[in-house]
Amino acid sequence: MELLQDMFTDYTLRTVAMGAALLGITAGSLGGFALLRRQSLLGDAISHAALPGIALAFLLTGSKAPLVLVTGAALAGWLGATLISSLTRMTRIKYDSALGIMLSVFFGFGLVLLTYIQKRPDANQAGLESYLFGQAAALVQQDVFVILGIGLLVMLLTLVFWKEFKLVSFDPDFAATIGMPVRWVDHLLTGLFVVAIVIGLQTVGVVLMSAMIIAPAAAARQWTDKLGSMIGIAALFGAVSGVGGAVISSRNANLPTGPTIVLFVSLIVFASLMLAPNRGLVFRRIREWKAGKNLRVDAVLVDLYTLASQHTSQEYPHSERVLNVMSSMSGTARRTLNLLSTLELARQIDQNQWALTPTGVERAERVIKERFGTEGTL
Amino acid sequence: MKQEHPAIDVRDLTVAYREKPVLWDVDLQVPSGVLLAIVGPNGAGKTTFIKAVLGLVHAAAGSVLIHGEAYSAKRKRVAYVPQRGSVDWDFPTSVLDVVMMGLYGQLGWLRRPGKTEKEKALRALAEVGMEELADRQISQLSGGQQQRVFLARALVQQAEVYFMDEPFQGVDATTEKAIVDLLRNLREDGKTVVVVHHDLQTVPEYFDQVMLLNVRRIASGLVEEVFTEENLRTTYGGRVAFVSAVAARKES
Numbered sequence: 228m229e230l231l232q233d234m235f236t237d238y239t240l241r242t243v244a245m246g247a248a249l250l251g252i253t254a255g256s257l258g259g260f261a262l263l264r265r266q267s268l269l270g271d272a273i274s275h276a277a278l279p280g281i282a283l284a285f286l287l288t289g290s291k292a293p294l295v296l297v298t299g300a301a302l303a304g305w306l307g308a309t310l311i312s313s314l315t316r317m318t319r320i321k322y323d324s325a326l327g328i329m330l331s332v333f334f335g336f337g338l339v340l341l342t343y344i345q346k347r348p349d350a351n352q353a354g355l356e357s358y359l360f361g362q363a364a365a366l367v368q369q370d371v372f373v374i375l376g377i378g379l380l381v382m383l384l385t386l387v388f389w390k391e392f393k394l395v396s397f398d399p400d401f402a403a404t405i406g407m408p409v410r411w412v413d414h415l416l417t418g419l420f421v422v423a424i425v426i427g428l429q430t431v432g433v434v435l436m437s438a439m440i441i442a443p444a445a446a447a448r449q450w451t452d453k454l455g456s457m458i459g460i461a462a463l464f465g466a467v468s469g470v471g472g473a474v475i476s477s478r479n480a481n482l483p484t485g486p487t488i489v490l491f492v493s494l495i496v497f498a499s500l501m502l503a504p505n506r507g508l509v510f511r512r513i514r515e516w517k518a519g520k521n522l523r524v525d526a527v528l529v530d531l532y533t534l535a536s537q538h539t540s541q542e543y544p545h546s547e548r549v550l551n552v553m554s555s556m557s558g559t560a561r562r563t564l565n566l567l568s569t570l571e572l573a574r575q576i577d578q579n580q581w582a583l584t585p586t587g588v589e590r591a592e593r594v595i596k597e598r599f600g601t602e603g604t605l
Numbered sequence: 606m607k608q609e610h611p612a613i614d615v616r617d618l619t620v621a622y623r624e625k626p627v628l629w630d631v632d633l634q635v636p637s638g639v640l641l642a643i644v645g646p647n648g649a650g651k652t653t654f655i656k657a658v659l660g661l662v663h664a665a666a667g668s669v670l671i672h673g674e675a676y677s678a679k680r681k682r683v684a685y686v687p688q689r690g691s692v693d694w695d696f697p698t699s700v701l702d703v704v705m706m707g708l709y710g711q712l713g714w715l716r717r718p719g720k721t722e723k724e725k726a727l728r729a730l731a732e733v734g735m736e737e738l739a740d741r742q743i744s745q746l747s748g749g750q751q752q753r754v755f756l757a758r759a760l761v762q763q764a765e766v767y768f769m770d771e772p773f774q775g776v777d778a779t780t781e782k783a784i785v786d787l788l789r790n791l792r793e794d795g796k797t798v799v800v801v802h803h804d805l806q807t808v809p810e811y812f813d814q815v816m817l818l819n820v821r822r823i824a825s826g827l828v829e830e831v832f833t834e835e836n837l838r839t840t841y842g843g844r845v846a847f848v849s850a851v852a853a854r855k856e857s
Contacts, residue, residue, distance in 0.1 A: 404685040405710030
């Protein structure tokens with residue numbers, strides 16, 4: 228209750244939570260396309276490449292206004308992304324190497340500039356280094372409006388060019404043959420990507436921003452097989468982590484906001500990998516276990532049936548030892564036999580003699596027909 | 606007047622990868638209503654040929670005319686069926702959705718596929734025997750079904766000329782038959798189809814014309830005339846035993 232009240236009355240918390248939520252929505256929805264285009268790491272390269280842009284913007288203008296620094300970051304991020312794609316196209320360097328080279332060259336250059344700026348006898352420079360890990364607490368209402376404006380623009384463009392983004396992500400060659408300007412759409416997507424990243428630098432920082440792009444989308448992919456829902460869920464996860472991280476770090480003065488947001492979204496990723504109904508590990512294991520159990524039941528049923536068909540009566544009992552020998556899963560027949568008797572497919576005649584019940588015979592015949600395509604011979 | 610132009614008229618098409626030519630000076634004329642197979646060994650440039658014709662690969666030289674006009678002007682009359690392995694089938698979308706992608710070019714900017722597009726896509730799916738799987742996730746399809754979805758996506762474009770890259774690659778018998786029927790229907794409707802094909806044995810049965818390609822065009826024309834042991838030997842080089850086996854089967 229107190230927390231809810233704080234959300235409305237505490238200016239800092241409200242501003243930070245709003246900013247982080249809008250950021251999560253923007254980054255999450257674009258991250259969906261990045262993930263599907265196998266460009267997740269491009270976000271990392273762009274955000275690292277933005278650092279020298281921030282430093283240069285400050286050196287050239289002497290201003291620390293977020294809009295100025297973010298513009299510098301965007302230009303440098305865009306340059307980095309463009310260089311990566313030209314490097315891949317024009318040399319023999321592969322995409323992943325090009326990413327690594329650009330990331331470290333730009334980031335290194337950014338750090339050099341940052342150190343140079345800090346050594347200058349200029350009191351105004353304090354605080355630039357907060358772009359490394361972000362400093363959400365410093366967000367003011369005006370910053371939130373900038374994030375809101377850019378976020379709305381990104382979403383509007385995503386809706387307008389929905390089918391173009393979808394087709395260029397799925398099958399760019401085909402898109403080109405039906406006359407879609409693939410290069411242009413590609414530039415637009417990369418541009419939006421750069422914008423979504425740089426608006427997050429102030430809050431989350433250069434080093435961790437790519438998590439806001441990749442993580443919500445990767446988590447969302449677990450829950451749905453529809454592109455629209457995936458982008459929607461990614462935006463939701465982004466928003467929830469933004470608010471969650473902001474709230475948690477406001478409760479504990481020692482926790483930095485940006486990294487807390489990233490930890491929060493990582494938690495969502497972990498939960499999604501485990502618990503999502505179709506793709507989640509837990510349900511997949513359960514399905515596999517059930518399928519395995521069914522296979523074992525069927526195998527022992529068919530064994531019993533085969534044995535019985537050597538005799539005149541289906542009631543003819545057989546010992547567990549024989550079944551263990553026949554079963555390819557040796558030694559496990561007892562457990563399966565117990566299961567069979569619970570299912571009333573077989574019954575125990577005495578200590579270790581077993582026979583099929585009429586329902587058991589029916590099921591065995593069905594299994595033989597389905598698996599081997601022949602009729603039973605009992 | 607229009608009938609005098611071949612459906613496809615490729616001249617001097619040359620593609621180089623770095624300094625090495627991948628396609629050298631290839632000419633090909635295909636009349637309307639013809640099914641043509643492109644055959645040749647691995648690395649002969651079959652896929653590159655199709656991609657260069659469609660402008661997906663930069664050609665160092667050459668021209669492409671479709672029904673007498675530049676390809677860029679006739680783009681909407683040309684449909685492309687890429688190799689099925691060229692996309693990620695784990696993409697979050699449905700069969701119907703992929704087929705409707707074939708209509709995005711006609712829709713133009715801003716317009717979204719609606720009821721009409723959905724009906725067209727369902728009809729195309731019916732032509733390849735997949736209408737019941739319209740709502741299925743593409744990640745759940747078998748290889749043959751994936752191939753038929755790609756074919757439906759091309760059919761929905763209502764094109765005059767079709768380029769198909771290895772549609773028979775690794776498909777089941779049902780799909781193979783569906784594709785053969787489809788090709789014959791297209792021919793009956795006067796369409797022109799160019800197919801990259803890897804199974805030499807079925808060339809005489811499925812196709813009217815053939816182009817033998819190995820960087821250069823070795824021969825092209827009616828199957829009866831150019832699909833000879835000698836031409837195959839020139840195309841495939843050392844793999845003589847394999848070629849003779851095919852030739853022997855063809856004669857018997």
